[in-house]
Amino acid sequence: MLGAIIGDIVGSRFERNNIKSKEFELFTEECSVTDDSIMTLAVAKTIMEVEEKELKQVDGSSDEYFSYIEKCAVKNMQELGRKYPYCGFSSTFYKWIISDDPQPYNSYGNGAAMKVSPVGFYVSDENEIKRLTKSIIGVSHNHEEGIKGAEATVTAIFMARKGCSKEGIRKRINEEYYTLDFKIDDIRDDYAFDATCQGSVPQAITAFLESGSFEDAIRTAVSLGGDSDTIAAIAGSIAEAYYGIPEELKAKAISYLDDYLLGIYDEWCRMIPY
16 A cells, blocks of 8 residues: 555645655655545554454454444544644534544545545455445445545555456456546647546556556556646556566655654554565
């Protein structure tokens, strides 16, 4: 999931001040961890808590199992959201975070896809993708377009992990999720802020597909403009699965995490082999 965090940090200073170029310094003092990283870590914490519970005696396809996942997802998103209230949440999602009775609110915002990368690195079988994604994301973003954006992201990550070619990933996304019939260079000049899944997930996936390296995927995603940190987080999560992450970029990104967030990240690394 560090790919998503790197994309978020690098893109953070350009979210409201877009740069339509791939030529920029990756990390500066103006960069920061935003809601994309906070919620990504909340999803990771959810997965780890489910693992720690050792619910192996419960059938992994049972309603009881997925009900437990949903409860953990709500708890962790609210706990981390309340701990970092000024990290850039939308007003609607923040109301959900502080609610005493949080309910899904039919959202198709790209917040569904930006935080879901831990699922892509966790699942061991493609059959797990749909229900696990929906169980975690659907506690808030339950609109079919929100679920679709998150599921497309997880599918791309899973396929990249398994060594699928970019052509194979593109074909799958085209057939089941979005029509990727454009190039970033062709849409960059006119592309504007769009916080929906359908208006940013295809663009993020395409940024990855056109990239030549992990860093190039981040630069391409940021250069598109719009919701820069979220697009780069989604592209970065897939690029991590496909390319891996250079050690110097890992070290720099981790330096932006405080001790609490770093603790979650370190625990995740111990559970998920890289």
